[in-house]
Amino acid sequence: MIRLLVLLPLLASLLPAQPPAAPQPLPLWAGEAPGALGSQDEDRPTITPYVVSPARATGTAVIVCPGGGYQHLSMVNEGSQIAQWLNSLGVTAFVLKYRLGPRYHHPIELGDAQRALRTVRAHAADYHIQPDRIGIMGFSAGGHLASTAGTHFDAGNPSAPDPVDRASSRPDFLVLCYAVISFGPFAHLGSEHMLLGDHPDPALVENLSNELQVTPQTPPTFLFHTTTDATVPVENSVLFYSALRKAGVPAELHIYERGPHGVGLATTDEALSSWPARLADWLRIHGLLNAAAK
Numbered sequence: 080m081i082r083l084l085v086l087l088p089l090l091a092s093l094l095p096a097q098p099p100a101a102p103q104p105l106p107l108w109a110g111e112a113p114g115a116l117g118s119q120d121e122d123r124p125t126i127t128p129y130v131v132s133p134a135r136a137t138g139t140a141v142i143v144c145p146g147g148g149y150q151h152l153s154m155v156n157e158g159s160q161i162a163q164w165l166n167s168l169g170v171t172a173f174v175l176k177y178r179l180g181p182r183y184h185h186p187i188e189l190g191d192a193q194r195a196l197r198t199v200r201a202h203a204a205d206y207h208i209q210p211d212r213i214g215i216m217g218f219s220a221g222g223h224l225a226s227t228a229g230t231h232f233d234a235g236n237p238s239a240p241d242p243v244d245r246a247s248s249r250p251d252f253l254v255l256c257y258a259v260i261s262f263g264p265f266a267h268l269g270s271e272h273m274l275l276g277d278h279p280d281p282a283l284v285e286n287l288s289n290e291l292q293v294t295p296q297t298p299p300t301f302l303f304h305t306t307t308d309a310t311v312p313v314e315n316s317v318l319f320y321s322a323l324r325k326a327g328v329p330a331e332l333h334i335y336e337r338g339p340h341g342v343g344l345a346t347t348d349e350a351l352s353s354w355p356a357r358l359a360d361w362l363r364i365h366g367l368l369n370a371a372a373k
Contacts, residue, residue: 102127102162104176107194112178114187121182124191126173126198129162130206137169138209139367141254142195146219146341149180149188149273156343157218157256164344168359168368171206173199177224180273185287188274192228193248197235200246212367214252214298219311219341220270222258223289226319229253229300230292252365253300254358257308257340258315262288265314290315293322299329301361303354305338331361 104125106112115122126142143165145157152158154174162172177191196213203210217225232249239245259267262275262284275283285291300323304316313334323330338351345351362368 102129107191107198113190114183116182121178124178124194125176126195127159127162127176128206129159129166129172129174131166131169131171133207135169136171136207137212137368137370138207139169139212139362140171140173140199140203140206140208140214141165142192142199142213142215142250143172143174144177144192144215144217144221144224145174146217146221147179148267148269149220149223150269151179152176152221153218153341153343156341157221160344161216161218164355168362169370170362170368171208181276184276185274185283188224189227189231192224193232194243196228196232196248196250197243197246201243210246211251213250214254214367215250216254216256217258218256218343220259220267220274222255223260223270223274223287225250225253226255226258226260226289227287229298230289230294249296250298252298252367255300255302255316255319256354257304257311257342258302258319259311260289260315260319263290265312265318267311267315290318290322293319293326293328295326295328297323297326297328299365301331301358303333303335303357305335305340305342305351307337308340310340329365331357333357 104127107124143161145152145154147153158174162174165172175195178187199213200210215225215228229250235245235247237245259270262271302316304313306313320330320332335351
């Protein structure tokens with residue numbers, strides 16, 4: 080019996096370690112989401128937190144908006160993989176599952192993104208992040224959602240009964256990756272149709288052409304795109320960068336000569352796979368990878 084008791088800890092140490100539990104999605108509203116058309120999964124917007132341990136945390140957080148033309152979501156390539164990469168920098172990430180067309184149209188998607196920003200800001204202390212270090216990152220149509228959040232925001236409602244609604248919806252920085260931004264001549268028509276439906280009001284189309292909505296209050300922005308993107312023309316990023324420059328907003332744009340749409344981290348492309356390192360450099364020079372003061 081004594082020998083068995085001695086051996087048990089040794090045997091336990093030889094067993095394979097249990098993998099960490101997968102992050103679980105959290106609903107953005109405790110009850111039914113505003114404007115919900117049902118109670119199915121597609122009617123329930125969520126954020127999935129990928130939290131960095133306090134010992135490694137920089138105090139920075141990013142809400143990640145996967146792309147998919149506003150009709151589906153690339154939750155791995157432009158979601159969980161991106162979140163895990165951000166974690167490697169000490170950045171906590173939240174992957175947003177927002178509602179989609181043709182079932183939902185604007186302003187539902189923007190409302191989901193704004194609620195995600197307010198939620199993370201309201202619970203910043205719980206996640207060991209700073210409330211003024213919360214950015215939003217989007218890919219393709221998710222980039223349109225992120226750029227909309229960065230050009231259409233408010234300071235929150237201080238008298239709201241829900242504490243989350245008292246928080247600002249302004250992101251502190253934007254990261255836009257081969258993003259849909261304009262609904263002008265360089266629009267991705269599929270995204271525009273899914274978001275706005277048939278025959279949208281021209282004023283609404285202009286309002287959601289986000290290169291036209293940039294002001295000096297638009298957050299600092301990092302963009303990357305490829306010249307050969309055959310799905311979302313590179314002019315989307317160029318126009319937004321030009322508007323940021325005109326407004327005096329700090330911005331950095333990387334245009335790669337070659338590369339298809341939807342590459343995510345582009346791990347198999349020797350040249351394009353360098354874009355995450357360029358983003359890390361940009362975050363670093365903006366002081367977003369320095370550990371926040373305790």
